[in-house]
Amino acid sequence: MENNTNNSDVLKILGILNVLTLLTGIIWMIGMIILYIVKQDTLSEKERYAIIQNFNFQLSFTLYFFISAILTFVLIWFLWLIVFWIAYIIWMIIGAIKYFQGETYDYFWTIKFIK
Numbered sequence: 353m354e355n356n357t358n359n360s361d362v363l364k365i366l367g368i369l370n371v372l373t374l375l376t377g378i379i380w381m382i383g384m385i386i387l388y389i390v391k392q393d394t395l396s397e398k399e400r401y402a403i404i405q406n407f408n409f410q411l412s413f414t415l416y417f418f419i420s421a422i423l424t425f426v427l428i429w430f431l432w433l434i435v436f437w438i439a440y441i442i443w444m445i446i447g448a449i450k451y452f453q454g455e456t457y458d459y460f461w462t463i464k465f466i467k
Contacts, residue, residue: 362399366406367451370444373410381410402456404466406447409459414438416461445455 382430384407391399413436420433443459450457 363451367448370448409462412463
């Protein structure tokens with residue numbers, strides 16, 4: 353079936369999106385939405401889970417960065433901002449490696465916005 357060949361393609365695209373997100377910061381939302389819309393009829397459960405998990409991770413960290421940025425001005429919590437950036441970069445790299453290997457990755461500190 354087509355799902356077997358698309359499986360590694362979708363996960364590799366997620367890996368590429370992780371790398372692009374580290375470079376640009378905004379590609380993640382556009383890329384996730386486009387990938388899901390284009391491939392939604394042919395996605396396996398594993399691919400769907402990987403896309404949703406990645407989307408939840410990105411959305412969670414966008415929220416964390418926003419809150420940390422506000423608190424930096426109010427309470428000088430810039431250390432949290434640094435911690436979030438370091439964790440974000442490390443987990444994005446690990447996620448990209450896992451996707452390139454054809455595996456899914458459960459990100460830490462992720463709020464389940466979409467299930």
